[in-house]
Amino acid sequence: QVHLVESGGGLVQAGGSLRLSCAASGLTFTRYVMGWFRQAPGKERDVVVRISWSGGSTYYADSVKGRFTISRDNAKNMVYLQMNSLKPEDTAVYYCAAGRTSGDWAFWGQGTQVTVSS
Numbered sequence: 001q002v003h004l005v006e007s008g009g010g011l012v013q014a015g016g017s018l019r020l021s022c023a024a025s026g027l028t029f030t031r032y033v034m035g036w037f038r039q040a041p042g043k044e045r046d047v048v049v050r051i052s053w054s055g056g057s058t059y060y061a062d063s064v065k066g067r068f069t070i071s072r073d074n075a076k077n078m079v080y081l082q083m084n085s086l087k088p089e090d091t092a093v094y095y096c097a098a099g100r101t102s103g104d105w106a107f108w109g110q111g112t113q114v115t116v117s118s
Contacts, residue, residue, distance in 0.1 A: 002026040002107045004096045009112030012086055016116070020081040022096030022109060030054075033099050034072055034079040038092035038114075045095065049081065050102055059102070063089075086116045 008020040020036065035050035049070040050059045058070055069082040079096060096109040 002098070004098060004107055004109035006094065006096045006109045006112040009094060009114045011115045011117065014086060014088055014116055014118050016086050017082070017084045018086065018114060020083065020094055020096075020112060020114075022079045022081075024077045024079070024096075024098060027098060027107065029077040030074050031100065033102050034070075035097045035099070035102070035105065036070060036079075036081045037095045037097055037105075038090075039095070039111075040089075040092040043092075048094070051079065083114070086114075088116045088118045090114060091116050 003025045005023045008018060012018055030053050033050055033052055036048045037045050038048050039045040048061050048064055049068055051070045051072055055072050067085045072079040093111040094114050095111045097105040098107040099105040
């Protein structure tokens, strides 16, 4: 059974930083693209960043380029999201996801709340 467990969310002031972590189990981690999505109240869930199985290829939404960094540790089955220069508009529930391709997200975590105060 696959489990993705996010941690690291919380309340931070604008301009601050948070680091989200996602622990994966029950899957061959190196066969999966990993991604972070977010969903704000009343909005759709959108992809924020994703990273290839090797870590050699990444994608960032325009809204987070230069502020967020995704990384993965294949030895530990972990993926991380370093979020710097946070803005109130980054407030959302952040979800970790795994897929064999970037267009096929098969597994999801339960989400972690990130709240950025102005």
